[in-house]
Amino acid sequence: MSEAALTLEGWYALHDFRSLNWTTWTAADDEERAVALDELNAFIDEWSGVEEAKLGSSAWYSIVGQKADFVMMHLRESLEDLNKLETAFNKTAFAPFTTKAYSYVSIVELSNYNSGGDNGEDPMQNPHIAARLKPALPKARHICFYPMNKKRELADNWYMLDMAKRKELMYSHGLIGRGYAGKVKQIITGSVGFDDWEWGVTLFAEDALQFKKLVYEMRFDEVSARYGEFGSFYVGNLLTSESFEEMLKV
Numbered sequence: 001m002s003e004a005a006l007t008l009e010g011w012y013a014l015h016d017f018r019s020l021n022w023t024t025w026t027a028a029d030d031e032e033r034a035v036a037l038d039e040l041n042a043f044i045d046e047w048s049g050v051e052e053a054k055l056g057s058s059a060w061y062s063i064v065g066q067k068a069d070f071v072m073m074h075l076r077e078s079l080e081d082l083n084k085l086e087t088a089f090n091k092t093a094f095a096p097f098t099t100k101a102y103s104y105v106s107i108v109e110l111s112n113y114n115s116g117g118d119n120g121e122d123p124m125q126n127p128h129i130a131a132r133l134k135p136a137l138p139k140a141r142h143i144c145f146y147p148m149n150k151k152r153e154l155a156d157n158w159y160m161l162d163m164a165k166r167k168e169l170m171y172s173h174g175l176i177g178r179g180y181a182g183k184v185k186q187i188i189t190g191s192v193g194f195d196d197w198e199w200g201v202t203l204f205a206e207d208a209l210q211f212k213k214l215v216y217e218m219r220f221d222e223v224s225a226r227y228g229e230f231g232s233f234y235v236g237n238l239l240t241s242e243s244f245e246e247m248l249k250v
């Protein structure tokens with residue numbers, strides 16, 4: 001049996017994708033729409049307190065294309081916290097104007113492929129590692145999310161490669177990624193046992209074109225070229241209360 005990579009886990013993650021029901025939104029009167037937006041803003045205003053208390057982080061982006069209209073990405077200490085958040089949204093007067101589009105449940109994950117090995121230290125006490133496991137989501141202009149698997153086919157089975165080979169392959173993956181330092185920030189969340197794919201990939205960038213450049217370059221790297229399997233891609237733009245209200249103005 002091949003040796004499993006050791007993983008460190010941080011905050012639980014929920015990507016909550018919603019679509020707007022333009023028919024009911026445009027049919028509502030000004031008063032109904034104002035109440036709905038007030039309750040939505042009150043819900044969103046709570047996120048900054050959670051982030052300041054270092055108990056989680058949330059981000060809010062519009063989605064381009066027909067898969068969804070916006071996504072709320074939440075990182076929190078527990079699955080219960082995530083459950084409370086989606087329920088709190090569902091209770092707002094804004095929620096009836098939306099429909100559920102897609103969701104993804106996972107947990108921020110770091111694996112030991114690139115670490116030097118066990119040096120006796122508790123990795124959770126390392127501030128660099130802690131900051132990656134419990135990150136404040138960047139308020140970058142764009143987001144890109146997609147789920148992925150590592151292949152388990154007879155000829156190409158990631159899970160049957162030995163640790164040394166996987167380390168070697170992941171080293172090259174990391175090298176490509178490092179070429180995008182300062183341009184793309186990645187948050188890898190593990191979802192084995194939680195959702196339909198093995199990982200969620202969330203990328204943040206000021207320039208959306210860098211998503212295409214990075215994902216394309218990685219397609220030629222063996223980890224992705226041979227072993228990567230990908231789900232649907234969601235790409236979007238940073239939202240603020242002002243830009244969301246602007247988008248909803250009728």
Ligand code: VOV
Nearest residue numbers: 110111113114174177178180184186188199201215218224
């Ligand atoms: C933005 C750049 C970037 C950088 C620097 C980077 C680096 C690294 C390192 C150093 C490591 C290993 C240690 C760890 O940190 O866990 C990883 C791990 C991982 N990655 Fe990555 N990755 C990037 C970016 C990046 C992208 C764009 C993708 C999607 C692949 C694609 O083809 O679309 C990806 C996937 C993953 C996955 C699924 C894992 C977990 C694999 C596992 O088997 O456990 N990743 N990744």
